[in-house]
Amino acid sequence: MNYSCNRYELKCNECGKRYGNQPLSACPDCIAPLEIVYDLEAVRGIFTRENIAAGPASIWRYSALLPIPDGFQPDLPVGFTPLVRAKNLGKRIGANNLYIKNDAVCFPTLSFKDRVVSVALANAQKFGFTTVGCSSTGNLANSVAAQAARLGIKATILVPADLEPAKILNTLVYGARLVRIDGNYDHVNRLCTLIADEYSWGFVNVNLRPYYAEGSKSVGYEIAEQLGWKLPDNVVVPMAGGSLIRKIRKAFRELVYLGLVEDKPVRFFGAQATGCSPISTAVKEGTEDIVPQRPNTIARSLAIGNPADGPAAAKMIREDGGWAEDVSDVEIVSGIQELAETEGIFTETAGGVTTAVTARLYAQGRISPDQITVTCITGNGLKTTDALAASYQHIDARAVRPRLADFDAYLKELDGTTESELAAVGA
Amino acid sequence: MSVKVFLPAAFTRHTDGRKNFDSAAANLPGLLADIDQSFPALSTQIKDENGKLRRFINIYINDEDIRFLGGETYAFQDGDEIMLIPSIAGGCC
Numbered sequence: 051m052n053y054s055c056n057r058y059e060l061k062c063n064e065c066g067k068r069y070g071n072q073p074l075s076a077c078p079d080c081i082a083p084l085e086i087v088y089d090l091e092a093v094r095g096i097f098t099r100e101n102i103a104a105g106p107a108s109i110w111r112y113s114a115l116l117p118i119p120d121g122f123q124p125d126l127p128v129g130f131t132p133l134v135r136a137k138n139l140g141k142r143i144g145a146n147n148l149y150i151k152n153d154a155v156c157f158p159t160l161s162f163k164d165r166v167v168s169v170a171l172a173n174a175q176k177f178g179f180t181t182v183g184c185s186s187t188g189n190l191a192n193s194v195a196a197q198a199a200r201l202g203i204k205a206t207i208l209v210p211a212d213l214e215p216a217k218i219l220n221t222l223v224y225g226a227r228l229v230r231i232d233g234n235y236d237h238v239n240r241l242c243t244l245i246a247d248e249y250s251w252g253f254v255n256v257n258l259r260p261y262y263a264e265g266s267k268s269v270g271y272e273i274a275e276q277l278g279w280k281l282p283d284n285v286v287v288p289m290a291g292g293s294l295i296r297k298i299r300k301a302f303r304e305l306v307y308l309g310l311v312e313d314k315p316v317r318f319f320g321a322q323a324t325g326c327s328p329i330s331t332a333v334k335e336g337t338e339d340i341v342p343q344r345p346n347t348i349a350r351s352l353a354i355g356n357p358a359d360g361p362a363a364a365k366m367i368r369e370d371g372g373w374a375e376d377v378s379d380v381e382i383v384s385g386i387q388e389l390a391e392t393e394g395i396f397t398e399t400a401g402g403v404t405t406a407v408t409a410r411l412y413a414q415g416r417i418s419p420d421q422i423t424v425t426c427i428t429g430n431g432l433k434t435t436d437a438l439a440a441s442y443q444h445i446d447a448r449a450v451r452p453r454l455a456d457f458d459a460y461l462k463e464l465d466g467t468t469e470s471e472l473a474a475v476g477a
Numbered sequence: 478m479s480v481k482v483f484l485p486a487a488f489t490r491h492t493d494g495r496k497n498f499d500s501a502a503a504n505l506p507g508l509l510a511d512i513d514q515s516f517p518a519l520s521t522q523i524k525d526e527n528g529k530l531r532r533f534i535n536i537y538i539n540d541e542d543i544r545f546l547g548g549e550t551y552a553f554q555d556g557d558e559i560m561l562i563p564s565i566a567g568g569c570c
Contacts, residue, residue, distance in 0.1 A: 080525075081531050243562055247486040247487075342542055
């Protein structure tokens with residue numbers, strides 16, 4: 051169950067040993083996570099602005115620097131989501147050059163997970179797996195179920211029992227086998243490592259993890275390309291396991307190395323919920339030692355109390371002069387509302403975390419108003435509507451009689467005013 | 478008093494394929510000393526050059542991370558199931 055490829059292969063982060071291409075996530079010698087390394091010289095001349103521009107409007111335009119087996123024919127137009135200027139939100143929080151990378155509209159399942167899953171499943175097929183699985187806080191479950199259905203691969207998905215009902219439904223609809231585990235995400239993840247030993251399944255975030263994680267780099271390529279082949283000054287990224295933030299940096303460094311963008315210092319800012327903040331705590335304390343936490347937050351998609359990429363993420367953030375912050379559940383809900391009210395983007399709780407942390411970083415003066423800053427929104431609000439249930443009593447508002455006078459009276463009642471909006475006809 | 482220690486496949490190449498073994502250790506340092514004796518090759522795999530447990534290894538007592546139970550000071554209870562697992566990344570981002 052392996053294949054050879056001269057463009058990329060597995061390498062141990064700690065001891066440097068290389069392992070070719072096989073379903074393996076930890077170095078057999080020193081147990082450290084494996085990562086994909088590329089022969090960047092082999093793609094020089096191929097990975098160019100012109101070739102990328104001529105490619106499809108999806109992550110596949112960057113295939114030369116993704117671990118995609120030769121001959122793989124991409125099927126789904128995943129990624130290449132909008133990078134939108136956020137003038138209204140910027141005005142509210144004191145930012146003049148703020149952009150939103152909007153993966154709330156990623157295809158096919160409305161989260162950035164579609165990127166990583168498409169890369170993982172390309173490799174699952176190459177390795178010959180007929181069943182794939184994952185441990186998930188929801189978005190990953192949705193994406194694995196959908197993309198496995200499309201590819202005709204069986205999917206078995208494990209989730210913590212307290213997951214939002216919408217995310218469970220959004221997985222079941224694709225015909226996936228779903229198992230709710232009586233525990234939190236860390237319990238589910240641990241069980242998956244044991245299952246991966248005993249069943250010959252491709253677990254996208256266990257034995258396929260090095261391939262899967264590389265899909266995140268596409269966020270970095272897209273940001274640079276959509277800024278006109280420039281790097282931003284700052285990037286604000288939500289952190290659960292701590293993987294995405296590092297992969298965006300990796301993408302930027304590759305672009306610099308290959309001459310697609312000019313080198314410049316980029317600072318990375320991590321966002322967590324206070325109810326599960328092992329990485330931001332480590333950053334604030336100036337250490338790489340992650341002290342695990344028992345998650346207690348509405349941002350369930352970020353609720354990983356024992357993040358494996360946490361030490362590396364904390365180290366990287368500090369080295370590049372960035373910072374990490376965490377926000378309360380109340381601030382998370384306000385963040386969701388603020389992004390929706392100002393930019394018309396409805397994000398899930400993780401996006402509320404990122405938005406609220408972005409606002410705080412400006413308030414603290416850690417980010418200057420004129421710097422080019424990109425905030426990464428990774429998921430869609432339609433999946434976590436429960437989080438807002440208590441915020442809008444209007445959901446149960448009384449119905450108004452279908453009469454003009456009643457309607458006018460009702461508007462006054464709603465706005466608490468005595469003035470009518472009724473315009474005198476012909477006035 | 479005895480506890481049962483479970484190992485994932487990543488560690489069994491140094492235990493002759495055994496996935497579990499019994500130990501009379503009273504706590505984590507005792508267990509690591511026990512592994513030094515019984516499975517010296519496993520010992521070098523799970524500890525770094527300074528003799529400390531590698532940071533990518535998590536230890537669970539029954540269903541709980543040992544760090545929530547006091548870490549090295551936790552006194553093993555008779556019948557505890559102890560699991561050594563490489564930490565793996567996951568989750569949203």
